[in-house]
Amino acid sequence: AQRVTQPEKLLSVFKGAPVELKCNYSYSGSPELFWYVQYSRQRLQLLLRHISRESIKGFTADLNKGETSFHLKKPFAQEEDSAMYYCALSLTGGFKTIFGAGTRLFVKA
Amino acid sequence: DAGVIQSPRHEVTEMGQEVTLRCKPISGHNSLFWYRQTMMRGLELLIYFNNNVPIDDSGMPEDRFSAKMPNASFSTLKIQPSEPRDSAVYFCASRGAGGGAFFGQGTRLTVV
Numbered sequence: 001a002q003r004v005t006q007p008e009k010l011l012s013v014f015k016g017a018p019v020e021l022k023c024n025y026s027y028s029g030s031p032e033l034f035w036y037v038q039y040s041r042q043r044l045q046l047l048l049r050h051i052s053r054e055s056i057k058g059f060t061a062d063l064n065k066g067e068t069s070f071h072l073k074k075p076f077a078q079e080e081d082s083a084m085y086y087c088a089l090s091l092t093g094g095f096k097t098i099f100g101a102g103t104r105l106f107v108k109a
Numbered sequence: 110d111a112g113v114i115q116s117p118r119h120e121v122t123e124m125g126q127e128v129t130l131r132c133k134p135i136s137g138h139n140s141l142f143w144y145r146q147t148m149m150r151g152l153e154l155l156i157y158f159n160n161n162v163p164i165d166d167s168g169m170p171e172d173r174f175s176a177k178m179p180n181a182s183f184s185t186l187k188i189q190p191s192e193p194r195d196s197a198v199y200f201c202a203s204r205g206a207g208g209g210a211f212f213g214q215g216t217r218l219t220v221v
């Protein structure tokens with residue numbers, strides 16, 4: 001069965017510290033992985049996708065097929081990064097997108 | 110494009126009443142998703158459509174829930190009769206070929 005696992009419900013770091021939000025997936029097909037961010041009382045927004053191999057707001061994520069992981073990283077966390085982060089998996093064909101439970105990142109001053 | 114548009118933004122209704130949530134996807138997107146977000150369960154996929162056809166409704170919790178997509182620019186999610194445990198934020202999202210999903214602002218439903 002397809003599954004996205006985000007083991008941490010809450011991650012609290014100090015401003016300027018490195019941050020890593022973990023994401024593991026289970027899927028036998030060719031995965032397409034995304035990270036979405038939801039700021040307080042706002043809609044979910046696409047942060048980045050593994051295909052693009054881009055850095056958005058200082059965040060990067062690398063797909064590791066061997067470990068079936070897609071961890072989100074940022075070397076220096078900022079207070080404005082405080083939000084809910086969701087890892088998502090789109091199945092082959094791109095129709096179905098399933099989300100992890102989410103990790104709430106809290107960046108302390 | 111104004112993005113995915115959902116209405117209403119907030120809905121408060123009494124238990125037993127019918128509730129209809131509406132969504133207008135981004136023009137040109139051929140996939141549409143309905144999600145429910147709660148503190149306890151996080152973000153759950155309820156149903157998704159591709160080219161207006163329901164592909165997978167296995168996430169719909171009960172027969173009280175139904176969704177339609179009569180054309181490429183409109184979809185509804187209906188709950189009849191509503192119950193307090195249906196209280197949640199309901200998101201609609203659309204996606205084109207490739208790329209990620211774009212979400213609407215959500216409808217915050219409260220059933221009292």
